[in-house]
Amino acid sequence: MGAKAAKDPVPRVSIPLNPVFGWTVGNWMENFFDGMKEGKILGSRCPDCGRVFLPPRMICERCFAKADEWVELPATGTVQACTEAAVKVAENGDMVDLENPEIIAMVKHDGADTCITARLEGADASIGMRVEAVLNPGAENVLDLLAAYRPMG
Amino acid sequence: MARNEVAVVGVGLSKHVSKRRDVNMAELVWEAVSACYEDAGLKPRDIDAFATGNMPAFEGVNVPEEWGAGHWGAYGKPVLRITTGGTTGGSVAHGGYYLVGSGLYDTVMTIAFEKQSDGNSTMGLNTVALADAAAQLQLGVDPAFIAAFGGGAVGVAVYQASSYMKSSGCTTHHLDKVAALCRNNAALNPCSHLKQPGLTPEEVAKTTLLQYPIRFGHVCPATDGACAMLFTTGEKARKLTSKPAYVLSVASCSDEAALVGIAGSGTTNVDPCEQESCKLAAARAYELAGISDPRGEIDLAEPYSPFAHQMLMFYERLLLCDEGEAPSILDSGSMNLDGELPVCPSGGVISTNAIGASAMERIAECAMQIMGKCGERQVKKEVHKAVAHGWGGAVNLNVVAVLSDTPRR
Numbered sequence: 001m002g003a004k005a006a007k008d009p010v011p012r013v014s015i016p017l018n019p020v021f022g023w024t025v026g027n028w029m030e031n032f033f034d035g036m037k038e039g040k041i042l043g044s045r046c047p048d049c050g051r052v053f054l055p056p057r058m059i060c061e062r063c064f065a066k067a068d069e070w071v072e073l074p075a076t077g078t079v080q081a082c083t084e085a086a087v088k089v090a091e092n093g094d095m096v097d098l099e100n101p102e103i104i105a106m107v108k109h110d111g112a113d114t115c116i117t118a119r120l121e122g123a124d125a126s127i128g129m130r131v132e133a134v135l136n137p138g139a140e141n142v143l144d145l146l147a148a149y150r151p152m153g
Numbered sequence: 154m155a156r157n158e159v160a161v162v163g164v165g166l167s168k169h170v171s172k173r174r175d176v177n178m179a180e181l182v183w184e185a186v187s188a189c190y191e192d193a194g195l196k197p198r199d200i201d202a203f204a205t206g207n208m209p210a211f212e213g214v215n216v217p218e219e220w221g222a223g224h225w226g227a228y229g230k231p232v233l234r235i236t237t238g239g240t241t242g243g244s245v246a247h248g249g250y251y252l253v254g255s256g257l258y259d260t261v262m263t264i265a266f267e268k269q270s271d272g273n274s275t276m277g278l279n280t281v282a283l284a285d286a287a288a289q290l291q292l293g294v295d296p297a298f299i300a301a302f303g304g305g306a307v308g309v310a311v312y313q314a315s316s317y318m319k320s321s322g323c324t325t326h327h328l329d330k331v332a333a334l335c336r337n338n339a340a341l342n343p344c345s346h347l348k349q350p351g352l353t354p355e356e357v358a359k360t361t362l363l364q365y366p367i368r369f370g371h372v373c374p375a376t377d378g379a380c381a382m383l384f385t386t387g388e389k390a391r392k393l394t395s396k397p398a399y400v401l402s403v404a405s406c407s408d409e410a411a412l413v414g415i416a417g418s419g420t421t422n423v424d425p426c427e428q429e430s431c432k433l434a435a436a437r438a439y440e441l442a443g444i445s446d447p448r449g450e451i452d453l454a455e456p457y458s459p460f461a462h463q464m465l466m467f468y469e470r471l472l473l474c475d476e477g478e479a480p481s482i483l484d485s486g487s488m489n490l491d492g493e494l495p496v497c498p499s500g501g502v503i504s505t506n507a508i509g510a511s512a513m514e515r516i517a518e519c520a521m522q523i524m525g526k527c528g529e530r531q532v533k534k535e536v537h538k539a540v541a542h543g544w545g546g547a548v549n550l551n552v553v554a555v556l557s558d559t560p561r562r
Contacts, residue, residue, distance in 0.1 A: 021214075
């Protein structure tokens with residue numbers, strides 16, 4: 001190998017790839033979003049074991065049964081686990097410090113057996129804290145229908 | 154201890170269409186799985202292990218077996234994932250055969266699927282093509298040139314088709330006839346995607362020419378669909394059904410990589426219609442099955458043919474006739490549902506292509522024809538032995554399975 005070859009031994013080529021993937025949520029999640037547009041929180045119940053899924057699931061993963069019973073759940077629930085986000089990912093992919101850290105919590109609604117993870121308003125949170133869902137029925141994007149959780153009382 | 158007798162006792166297929174918006178990927182698979190349990194008369198508690206696969210790059214979901222526990226009835230059970238590109242479904246079914254045949258498990262469910270409408274299949278194929286592109290880049294080939302030739306399955310098929318036509322005497326009219334035969338069969342199959350009853354070769358000949366010699370009518374659709382099968386021991390199979398479909402053998406063979414098969418792809422395999430690995434896999438499968446004369450003993454074939462010429466090319470490479478004979482056998486009517494050796498009675502991959510599931514659906518069709526479960530598309534002759542084929546990987550892998558109504562002696 002001469003000195004010239006050693007200078008740039010690996011030619012670099014970039015091949016542009018532009019993947020666009022989708023995810024069909026299915027009828028159960030469509031029903032969940034439609035419910036929130038009317039201010040309702042809808043879960044599905046397994047007819048075999050009775051567990052209530054929120055967000056709803058079509059199949060109970062333990063019973064292999066179709067969870068086709070719908071139940072309207074209250075907006076209230078309990079924090080099962082929580083964290084504080086100190087950074088966010090900017091549009092260009094960089095990590096930037098948040099001016100005010102945000103609380104994110106796993107919330108189990110009263111009457112549900114599974115959790116929803118979402119932003120919690122305020123600066124303090126603790127496991128066991130009572131919270132309620134803040135719905136935004138007019139949201140353009142279905143993912144914004146559940147705006148956040150808010151501490152109760 | 155290894156077992157001599159492995160049988161298929163159930164098959165389940167989801168609805169196959171181009172876009173399923175009413176179900177997500179896991180729910181789509183659940184449809185096939187539920188149908189399979191019902192077909193076999195079994196419940197999740199009867200299953201000892203699961204094998205599954207799809208082509209993850211197509212949907213961009215890299216761990217789809219995550220949903221196995223719930224949506225397949227695999228809660229608390231072993232789950233093995235196998236993925237080999239276009240042959241995935243065949244390899245998964247081979248896995249099911251191995252799991253039972255090894256003696257380690259009695260009853261195994263195999264599951265294969267694709268939900269192409271969620272994903273970006275061309276993008277997925279490009280990630281496959283990168284392995285081949287790397288070799289070309291080493292040789293200094295312009296990336297723009299590679300992109301033009303590597304960007305899609307049609308680009309691969311046209312070289313193979315023109316090469317096959319030159320060596321076999323197959324004409325474009327034969328391609329039209331294959332498409333018409335398959336789409337008419339598909340019209341009788343409730344789970345097929347493109348149903349075109351009464352379609353004539355003349356109508357196929359009027360479809361848009363994409364890249365010579367392939368017209369729009371010669372190409373498979375992109376399908377959302379899933380397939381599930383149940384494999385068990387010969388002893389258990391005979392208790393479950395009076396007519397199980399025994400798996401006599403499976404064989405797979407990897408060839409030299411030749412994605413494009415043109416100069417510059419860094420391969421010595423320059424003839425994309427040669428398919429030496431298909432001939433080797435077929436010969437091995439027949440030998441293991443105790444079949445010395447495949448032309449006389451095979452009653453039905455399901456070759457993997459997303460493009461029209463491949464039905465004839467793989468019929469030859471599966472050693473069912475001499476090379477170059479398939480076009481005249483097609484003309485004779487032998488490949489029809491009422492023919493001497495019906496080919497693609499399901500309608501074939503050219504009519505339905507949920508990619509990850511396709512090679513399993515070839516085996517499923519052979520099993521269903523042997524079990525007499527095909528309804529309107531049940532072939533006229535009695536099916537004692539059938540051969541199922543898959544083609545894929547990065548166009549380098551061929552998988553073959555031989556099924557029968559009687560166990561291997």
